[in-house]
Amino acid sequence: MHPDQTGLRELVRPSLRTVAAYDPGPSLTELEVRYGVKDIVKLNWNEDLFGLLPGVREAVIEEIRRAPLYPEQAYSDFRDLVAARTGADPAMVAPAHGIQALVFAVVAAFLNPGDRVVLPKPTYGLYRQACEAAGAEVLRVPSREYRLDLEAMLSAAQGAKLVFVCDPNNPTGDALAPEEWAAFLERLPHGCLVIVDEAYADYIAPKQRPSRVAEVADGRPVVVLRTFSKLFGIAGLRLGFAIANPDLIPCLDAVQEPFNVNRLALAAGMACLRDPAMIEARRRQVVAARDGFAAKLAALAIPTWPSQANFVLANPGGDDGRWYEGLVRRGFLVRRGSEFGLEGHLRITVGPEKLMTAVASAIAAVAAEQRGYDGP
Ligand SMILES: Cc1ncc(COP(=O)(O)O)c(C=O)c1O
Structure with missing residues (x-):
């Protein structure tokens, strides 16, 4: 050596x-x-x-011809389709190569070493890895009987910068009731932002699905993370997006690579969204x-x-x-x-x-x- x-x-x-x-x-x-x-x-x-959902394979095969070209960086067609499905304004959408990338982007955008972050326990393990790598102080709040202990998470959130909520949670599959979520958000301490990982929210019946997009649009301190890896079935292509306040989108984009989403993923994702x-x-x-x-x-x-x-x-x-x-x-x-x-x-x-x-x-x-x- x-x-x-x-x-x-x-x-x-x-x-x-x-x-x-x-x-x-x-x-x-x-x-x-x-x-x-x-x-x-x-x-x-x-x-x-x-x-694969119908149309995905054909869309990918068609797009491979454009593989020599970088993807269109503004991703405007994709943002428009995501906006149509979610009810968000296209300016609230930040595309990424999966929620995993967005977890690191959020951490890069918001956390300084020593900042406090609240995580439930158990939950998806990547939040902890990303926050600890950034030098944050991580508080893990044990769940009660498989359910997030929102009361204890609120207490821990005093003085915290970020709270991660995975809804439905992994590994329990448990989802928050809309009124539980609303009460939690209402009492979230000032200066604290909640990052909601909705990787599995697409499996909730549309009428029961929490409507966090409206809260984001209202300027509430919420960032929502969504993926095409689960219901849409293209985990291997890596595609997801954040829904955040339009003021935050340029900051999330600034900590991601310029051409962060590849053409095949975009083509497949748009094919997935075409038919509700x-x-x-x-x-x-x-x-x-x-x-x-x-x-x-x-x-x-x-x-x-x-x-x-x-x-x-x-x-x-x-x-x-x-x-x-x-x-x-x-x-x-x-x-x-x-x-x-x-x-x-x-x-x-x-x-x-x-x-x-x-x-x-x-x-x-x-x-x-x-x-x-x-x-x-
Ligand atoms: C809660 C949760 N978030 C995110 C992911 C990964 O999402 P993506 O494939 O979009 O990076 C998973 C994968 O299992 C997950 O369980």
């Missing part, structure tokens, strides 16, 4: 020296070798399993599969927390590592609750009904194995 290389880490910002990068876990190939199974189905990252009836049909299909799966687990005496997302948090009890292994051996990769501090739980992505029937059968088989016999 060159002598100058020793101590290179000392050059890194102090707050970054103790922050661990996201660990995606073993690859499917590694798991297939380790457990001796083929064609493992991924139910661990809440990706879409229902197939098609989106609603897909939403209902996912909800039916999710509720059917929860009913199958209930029939196995495995409770689930009511979910408003494309996953369920099941509580089979015992050692979730054993459940995980039993399911991988049967070809289904799920998420262990202990990764979120929820021992004995499993977070399972919902796919089409036929697949979920097979998952429920595998769970029944693992349950039987754990009881020490193979069933009747």
Whole structure:
């Protein structure tokens, strides 16, 4: 090693020296070798399993011809379509390559080292990583019985710069009632901004979906983050957007790269948004599969927390590592609750009904194995 290389880490910002990068876990190939199974189905990252929406494939194929050109930087067509779906003004929309990028953009735009941030616990892990990397003081507020403890979060928010709310929350699938949210926002301390991650909000029935766009338009201290990775099913293309006060949009754009969203993602995202009836049909299909799966687990005496997302948090009890292994051996990769501090739980992505029937059968088989016999 060159002598100058020793101590290179000392050059890194102090707050970054103790922050661990996201660990995606073993690859499917590694798991297939380790457990001796083929064609493992991924139910661990809440990706879409229902197939591309009509028109997406054609839009991407058509757009690939323009791959030599940088994307149009103002993204005006995309902003217009997002505005039409959400009711926001196009000037309130900041496109990005996913919510993950926006979490870092928000942190870069608002947090100085030492600023206080409030996060629920458990919740999506990236908020903590991004805030700690920025040198913020992170307060994590434990949930109560799987639900965000908004009262405790409000107390913690005194003197805080940002509060992150994930609604519906990951990993519980729990959604806030509109009146809970309204009361929370009303009492948010002055000088504090709430970042609402609505990655899973597209699964909530339109009439029950919180209408935060109107609050943003009214100048309330709210920034909403949305994605095309879940209901719209293009996680691999990376596309999302923030809805924020028009005064904040140039600041969010300033901390993102100029051509941050690629052409294929934009073309696919616009194809996704073209037909509201098609989106609603897909939403209902996912909800039916999710509720059917929860009913199958209930029939196995495995409770689930009511979910408003494309996953369920099941509580089979015992050692979730054993459940995980039993399911991988049967070809289904799920998420262990202990990764979120929820021992004995499993977070399972919902796919089409036929697949979920097979998952429920595998769970029944693992349950039987754990009881020490193979069933009747
Ligand atoms: C709550 C939450 N936010 C954001 C994301 C990632 O969103 P994106 O793919 O838009 O970066 C996920 C992915 O699982 C998530 O669960």
